[in-house]
Amino acid sequence: MLILGIETSCDDTSAAVVEDGIRVCSSVATNQDAFHAKYGGIVPEIASRQHVALLSAAIEDAAQRASVSLDGIDGIAVTRGPGLIGSLVVGVASAKALAFALHKPLYGINHLHGHIFATFLDRDGDVPHYPLLTLLVSGGHSQLVEVESATEMHVIGRTTDDAAGEAFDKSARLLGLPFPGGPEIDKLAREGNPQAIKFPRHRAEPGSLDMSFSGIKTAVRYFIESDEGKKASKADIAASFQTAVVDVLMQRLAMAFERKPYTSVVLSGGVAANSALQHALRDWGKRTNVPVFIPPPKYCTDNAAMIGAAAAHQGEAVRVDPLTLSADPNLPFEL
Numbered sequence: 159m160l161i162l163g164i165e166t167s168c169d170d171t172s173a174a175v176v177e178d179g180i181r182v183c184s185s186v187a188t189n190q191d192a193f194h195a196k197y198g199g200i201v202p203e204i205a206s207r208q209h210v211a212l213l214s215a216a217i218e219d220a221a222q223r224a225s226v227s228l229d230g231i232d233g234i235a236v237t238r239g240p241g242l243i244g245s246l247v248v249g250v251a252s253a254k255a256l257a258f259a260l261h262k263p264l265y266g267i268n269h270l271h272g273h274i275f276a277t278f279l280d281r282d283g284d285v286p287h288y289p290l291l292t293l294l295v296s297g298g299h300s301q302l303v304e305v306e307s308a309t310e311m312h313v314i315g316r317t318t319d320d321a322a323g324e325a326f327d328k329s330a331r332l333l334g335l336p337f338p339g340g341p342e343i344d345k346l347a348r349e350g351n352p353q354a355i356k357f358p359r360h361r362a363e364p365g366s367l368d369m370s371f372s373g374i375k376t377a378v379r380y381f382i383e384s385d386e387g388k389k390a391s392k393a394d395i396a397a398s399f400q401t402a403v404v405d406v407l408m409q410r411l412a413m414a415f416e417r418k419p420y421t422s423v424v425l426s427g428g429v430a431a432n433s434a435l436q437h438a439l440r441d442w443g444k445r446t447n448v449p450v451f452i453p454p455p456k457y458c459t460d461n462a463a464m465i466g467a468a469a470a471h472q473g474e475a476v477r478v479d480p481l482t483l484s485a486d487p488n489l490p491f492e493l
């Protein structure tokens with residue numbers, strides 16, 4: 159089954175063709191880095207205008223690269239939320255028009271479910287098994303999700319303030335690094351000492367898997383403004399910050415696993431591309447003998463292949479009528 163995936167929830171304009179929810183036939187993505195450099199972040203109005211300008215060509219390009227005509231596609235999947243409303247509407251309107259004109263089934267996908275199904279892409283059959291535990295860490299979310307099946311998922315722990323990706327981006331800005339800051343901190347941290355500065359780690363409340371990152375971010379700000387901080391190397395600050403975030407995430411993940419054993423553990427969302435987090439999770443997997451799955455970096459951050467994959471895995475549960483599908487910037491996580 160060939161699914162055309164469309165993803166425009168934030169500022170990446172992406173289209174992809176995915177076979178059977180596991181093989182990526184093509185994946186086209188354009189980012190808006192030029193605007194990030196100019197404005198220091200995402201400007202919603204610019205992001206949606208760029209989607210209007212780029213999406214049709216991205217869809218055609220994805221079909222061409224997969225050597226399939228749009229008529230040869232079996233279904234169309236689109237991110238319906240959560241995300242920026244102006245951005246979502248561009249993808250949803252295009253998908254509805256295509257599904258209606260081509261008489262193809264339409265699938266309305268939750269962007270966060272997409273991040274989870276990214277883990278099934280291009281793995282040569284070596285896929286995670288249910289029930290699995292996902293640590294979903296991205297620009298807007300940080301949560302532990304118990305995935306019982308493709309359509310039954312429960313959030314069992316979440317950030318009470320900033321998302322991990324947001325903490326990376328804000329701390330990077332304090333260090334004078336460009337947006338998005340996660341990859342920049344990751345790179346710089348390789349030259350630093352992760353034990354140089356003791357940034358605080360959020361402790362779990364009794365019985366809770368919730369986490370918090372605003373304290374670490376504030377501690378970075380105070381440290382940079384201090385006399386000691388003015389003399390410290392940026393690489394040491396980046397490495398120490400990154401270790402603090404990874405410690406909190408890994409501690410909550412281990413706690414979740416102590417409560418209930420899962421068949422596999424999956425890392426998803428943009429922050430899943432972080433090398434220190436990947437290293438810590440692989441290490442944990444080896445020590446505990448639990449199979450660990452991490453998508454390749456290009457499928458960690460926003461992409462349309464993960465949306466096509468989610469549609470194939472979730473099937474009828476997310477199939478919608480082209481005339482009634484609407485974008486929902488606050489789409490709830492559970493189906």
Ligand SMILES: Nc1ncnc2c1ncn2[C@@H]1O[C@H](COP(=O)(O)OP(=O)(O)OP(=O)(O)O)[C@@H](O)[C@H]1O
Binds near residue numbers: 273326338340427432
């Ligand atoms: N190597 C990395 N290390 C740490 N963070 C990273 C890395 N690569 C990307 N990120 C972070 O991932 C985030 C982007 O992830 P993603 O594209 O999934 O977020 P989003 O789509 O904006 O948010 P959401 O998925 O919650 O709606 C950014 O905060 C970015 O800094």
Ligand SMILES: [Mg+2]
Binds near residue numbers: 427459460
């Ligand atoms: Mg995302």
